[in-house]
Amino acid sequence: MIKPMKLMKGDTVGVVAPAGTPKRQALEKGVQFLVESGLQVQLGEHVHKEWGYLAGSDEERAEDLHRMFRDREIKAIxxxxxxxxxxxxxxxxxxxxxxxxxxxxxxxxxxxxxxxxIAKNTGLVTFHGPMIASDFGRESIDPDTRESFQQVFSDQQQSFPYGGHPPLQTVVDGLAFGRLTGGNLTLMTSTLGTPYEIETTGKILFMEEINEEPRSVDRMLNQLLLAGKLQNAAGIVLGDFHDCTTEDKPSFELAEVLEHYLKVANRPAVHGLKAGHCSPNFGIPLGVNAILDTNRGQLQIDNGVR
Known part of the structure; x- marks a missing residue:
């Protein structure tokens, strides 16, 4: 496990677009958020490029990322x-x-x-957190989302629920300890059978999703179950599943689908972590040690920076 260095006020950070092209106005507003946070900002060379639904060719987007990691003046990406x-x-x-x-x-x-x-090939701790254009580029930013960003400046541990938020809701009782992994359900499922396949054994698995119907969530969770990824995890934490509904009838409700697979996996499990396509959207480090205590409805996460 390699932890990156925390940021200091005045540091220069980079902004890249590894997937789609951000809207200019939203990106400008998001960059302003970084500036107001005390940081200097350098944009990737191809961040505004449009190539189909991508921000430049695969080679161009990869080179933007390489350039940011290579430049010693850039302290975060x-x-x-x-x-x-x-x-x-x-x-x-x-x-x-x-x-x-x-x-x-x-x-x-x-x-x-x-x-x-990156985790599989380097052991680097990375951060699942709100993005510059699509989150910090909104007209208004939730105060808790702003506060959560401050973790890049501090080596303090995090504990959820955060602030005055209610406890995480227990689905399967238990206590779990392990390194935190996961992210978006669709993307995790797409790693199966590739050199980048998600490793969950002995880890606390975090999942979130957006705009997928219950039957699609069912399909992906079933695939993870058949691959041993759910039942081999030490524990499971569900983040936000935004707009995962359907008007088709008959259908299971999303909550029924999630509860079914969590109970079949039979690992300590909770839902209600405000991380994902939601507001507030808490940033969490991936690859660090975490403790899930369902009796307290609490998730404690080690610091992601040093």
Missing amino acids: FCARGGYGSARMATLLDYSLISKNPKIFWGYSDITFLHLA
């Missing part, structure tokens, strides 16, 4: 948005370069594939 395309450049990345230049790498949704690929 933040993703502008998700969409689709991160997995297309996984085989192009220089993991030796990333390993030799550890720094904060931050994003979520489609970026999940890169979190898992």
